[in-house]
Amino acid sequence: MSEPSGPPSDVARRPVGAAETASANRLWWDGEADGYHAEHGAFLGDTDFVWGPERLREADAGLLGELAGADVLEVGAGSGQCSRWVRGRGGRVVATDLSAGMLRTGRRVDAGLPPGARVPFVQCDGRALPFADASFDVVFTAYGVVPFVADPDLVLREAARVLRPGGRFVFSTTHPLRWALPDDPGEGGLTVTMSYFDRTPYVEQDEAGRVVYVEHHRTLGDRVREITTAGLVLVDLVEPEWPEGHEQTWGGWSPLRGRLVPGTAVFVCRRPDAPSGRADGGGSIGS
Numbered sequence: 189m190s191e192p193s194g195p196p197s198d199v200a201r202r203p204v205g206a207a208e209t210a211s212a213n214r215l216w217w218d219g220e221a222d223g224y225h226a227e228h229g230a231f232l233g234d235t236d237f238v239w240g241p242e243r244l245r246e247a248d249a250g251l252l253g254e255l256a257g258a259d260v261l262e263v264g265a266g267s268g269q270c271s272r273w274v275r276g277r278g279g280r281v282v283a284t285d286l287s288a289g290m291l292r293t294g295r296r297v298d299a300g301l302p303p304g305a306r307v308p309f310v311q312c313d314g315r316a317l318p319f320a321d322a323s324f325d326v327v328f329t330a331y332g333v334v335p336f337v338a339d340p341d342l343v344l345r346e347a348a349r350v351l352r353p354g355g356r357f358v359f360s361t362t363h364p365l366r367w368a369l370p371d372d373p374g375e376g377g378l379t380v381t382m383s384y385f386d387r388t389p390y391v392e393q394d395e396a397g398r399v400v401y402v403e404h405h406r407t408l409g410d411r412v413r414e415i416t417t418a419g420l421v422l423v424d425l426v427e428p429e430w431p432e433g434h435e436q437t438w439g440g441w442s443p444l445r446g447r448l449v450p451g452t453a454v455f456v457c458r459r460p461d462a463p464s465g466r467a468d469g470g471g472s473i474g475s
Contacts (some may be wrong), residue, residue: 204290205339214398221289238358240452241441242428244422255279258325263314264332268294273308315342328358344418351459360454367405373442426454
């Protein structure tokens with residue numbers, strides 16, 4: 189659920205590699221962590237779990253499955269609110285993020301909570317998780333990591349690697365359709381102005397032309413292929429509808445747009461109980 193809020197910078201659509209993307213986004217979130225929490229903390233809650241700006245709560249959706257007694261990993265945890273919610277449901281959870289600034293904010297939030305509500309934080313790259321194979325029953329990320337890397341296939345492969353057979357990986361991200369529309373919460377955001385098939389990254393850069401923020405677009409088909417190539421099975425694809433009574437705008441997400449077109453996609457995946465036997469690690473779509 190990103191929405192850059194720093195000083196004005198030049199906006200471009202141009203290729204950006206994996207290393208430059210990771211460096212720029214790590215520095216961006218290090219600098220934006222406190223401001224992001226100040227702006228969105230009340231919406232997200234310190235011990236709540238929402239999948240996106242539509243305010244779909246895991247308490248209502250139940251996409252992660254049974255959490256009591258489960259070993260759970262959050263990738264791109266930010267300040268850890270979702271992990272705290274998981275701990276409150278009996279899960280043994282670890283919250284990870286690439287940004288030291290976001291984790292620092294998370295630890296500051298923890299300091300104001302009872303010890304039983306706090307979670308352990310680990311700084312790491314979601315493309316290279318520092319955990320052993322088959323360590324977790326559930327891995328998830330709510331608008332973390334996936335759109336902020338040039339090689340999301342590595343994120344999914346790592347999630348599959350650290351999952352136990354039968355484990356579940358769930359991630360939410362900007363709905364691919366939204367990339368064809370201007371980032372405008374009003375009527376201007378309802379007209380297609382860009383090709384849905386143009387995968388050129390969205391880039392913000394400073395006056396010297398240095399990249400300071402990047403998001404990468406993939407189509408729905410791309411996401412499905414990333415999932416199956418990682419050896420995961422796509423169980424469900426949730427496109428949250430904008431609920432009645434929810435009038436809060438979040439950047440380009442708004443009641444006007446949300447009631448007409450999807451803004452978020454939640455992919456629910458499972459690691460098969462047994463290897464598929466395919467050399468490329470491919471899975472299939474189904475349950």
